[in-house]
Amino acid sequence: MELQEAISQRRSVKIFKRDMTIDEDALYDAIKKAADAPNHGHREPWRVIHVAKDRLGNMSKQLTQIAFHDKPKKQEDHYQVVTNLGGMLVLILKEDPHQLEGLEDHLAFGAYVQNLMLLLHEAGIGTCWKTPPYIFDKEVQALFNIQENERLLGFLYLTDLEDKMNYRPRHTENIIEKF
Ligand SMILES: Cc1cc2nc3c(=O)[nH]c(=O)nc-3n(C[C@H](O)[C@H](O)[C@H](O)COP(=O)(O)O)c2cc1C
Numbered sequence: 393m394e395l396q397e398a399i400s401q402r403r404s405v406k407i408f409k410r411d412m413t414i415d416e417d418a419l420y421d422a423i424k425k426a427a428d429a430p431n432h433g434h435r436e437p438w439r440v441i442h443v444a445k446d447r448l449g450n451m452s453k454q455l456t457q458i459a460f461h462d463k464p465k466k467q468e469d470h471y472q473v474v475t476n477l478g479g480m481l482v483l484i485l486k487e488d489p490h491q492l493e494g495l496e497d498h499l500a501f502g503a504y505v506q507n508l509m510l511l512l513h514e515a516g517i518g519t520c521w522k523t524p525p526y527i528f529d530k531e532v533q534a535l536f537n538i539q540e541n542e543r544l545l546g547f548l549y550l551t552d553l554e555d556k557m558n559y560r561p562r563h564t565e566n567i568i569e570k571f
Contacts, residue, residue: 398510403557405518405549412552413445414478418515419550423481426508431500433493438504440548441482441536448474454535459526474549478517481548482536489541501545508548518553522546 423440431437443451452471460466474480485501488494509519523546526532538544 393514395510398514401557402510402513402519403559404520405551405554406520406558407554408473408476408549408551410552411476412478414517414550415515416444416479418517419479419512422508422511422515422517425511426504429500429503429507431503432496435486435488435493435497435500437486437488437497438501439484439486439542441484443480443482445477445479448477448480451480455526455532458531458535459524459529477549477551479550481550483521483545483548484536484538485543485545487541487543505548512550513553516553518551520549520551522549 419442423442427436427438449471452474453467456467456470460470483501483505485497487497505521509521512519527544527546533544536544
């Protein structure tokens with residue numbers, strides 16, 4: 393697949409209607425190849441946790457018990473959605489404590505995730521990066537064993553590619569200015 397095609401065709405898949413599985417080898421290959429992302433000082437400030445298909449239900453129950461405590465409907469909705477996925481990646485930033493390096497690490501992390509989403513798209517795996525408010529919940533962070541120098545930067549839902557992608561063209565008319 394051409395790079396340009398992958399960039400323009402990749403879209404966040406938000407409909408998880410089909411129960412599906414994904415090829416674990418293809419997934420792990422993309423996770424490793426995405427690490428060619430630029431990162432200052434070669435700190436490689438990323439790691440992921442793979443929640444495989446057979447662990448999604450268990451994870452959902454533990455997560456929503458914390459995030460949606462006393463909200464059984466939300467717990468059930470989350471369970472229904474995520475157990476239809478082919479898996480999930482927990483996205484974790486290893487953040488340098490210094491201001492500049494920390495900023496660089498955040499920026500490099502975005503490059504890493506874009507690489508990953510493009511590589512997965514090429515492998516026929518659809519993705520959606522999810523950043524629900526509960527990523528800031530200390531108990532949720534503990535569930536995924538997030539360390540002091542780390543930040544939970546969301547979840548990458550893994551699914552199939554929708555038949556028809558919702559293509560929203562970007563507004564590129566005014567993004568270039570001459571100095
Ligand atoms: C850092 C980041 C966080 C996101 N968080 C969410 C989210 O919490 N829920 C969601 O449905 N989509 C989320 N998205 C997906 C965006 O909504 C999506 O990228 C945007 O609508 C553009 O669509 P596209 O990815 O199909 O081009 C996130 C994307 C990024 C880059």
